[in-house]
Amino acid sequence: MFNVEMLEFLLCPISNSTLHYNKEKKCAVSIDGQYEYPIVDDILVLMPTDLSKD
């Protein structure tokens, strides 16, 4: 299960802004809503989309 409290320690790697958890989308989002980061198998993927493709 993903630990939402993790986000208190982390920053958006692109904008350096605070992150919060979007319950509906089940992802982390930068505070300005501009950048979304998926949670895959309880693993937070905190990197730009172009880098995170498997």
Add this chain to the structure above:
Amino acid sequence: MSKYENYDLTSANYDKTRSAVGIEIVIGYIASINKDSESLNILDAGCGTGNYSLELKKYFPNIWCADFSIGMLRKCKQKFEHNKMQANLLRCDISELPFRENVLDVIMCNQSLHHIDDPKDKFTNLSKFLKKASSSLKEDGILLINTITHQQLKDGVWWGDLIKPAIERSKKRFTTDEQLIQLLDEAGLKINNRVVMLDTIIQNKNYFDSNSLFDKEFRDGDSHFSLLSPEELETTLDAVKEIQISGEMTKYINERDELRKKIGQFTYYIIEKK
């Protein structure tokens, strides 16, 4: 992100040859911080399949596992679940460590930092990582880097002389002591101590069996082999066969291992803020 190994593939074989060697050093230095273990936040940067994190989790509840490879992280998660434990799992580029300032008590890097730069980049990503690590650490935090010196690259394994092209390429991926000191200085960090364990062997199982080198699973546990071309690997294995046929293999390994006993296979750098 490893610049020369596909760790999503290697993760399947990684644990067959690797374990948390030197974990006692890590635990000892974390204990020396002298804080309540439940208050400590510990990051395993380049966690791989989580061998070190799993050991630390027995003593410290707040463990963060970060890696670029989703294959390694999935394996790491499976192992935590198998042990009925949880960790904070993070897929990221560790040279862009995405942590706030002053939130981590310990960052450890076990044989991971030589993967983050191409030799042509002259440790650019390592420099970025160290600066990010420095800002993420609390004032009394420590950075533990488990790496291999240039001498240990060559003489820390009995087959070092048989894979010379790979060793020379590896030297461009591992800093010298002087290079590391300079990069740390630029990041506001300094070395507090160096620890070498002379009796510990990274590859543990089958290390002294020369036939191990013919086993891809064994070679997958030592990233230097991936720096050999197929032709160079063939030449290496031919050389091993020749020594075996000559009946001199035990003598060869024993003589080479005398060097390993004097210098060890890896070095822990204990690093703190200046």
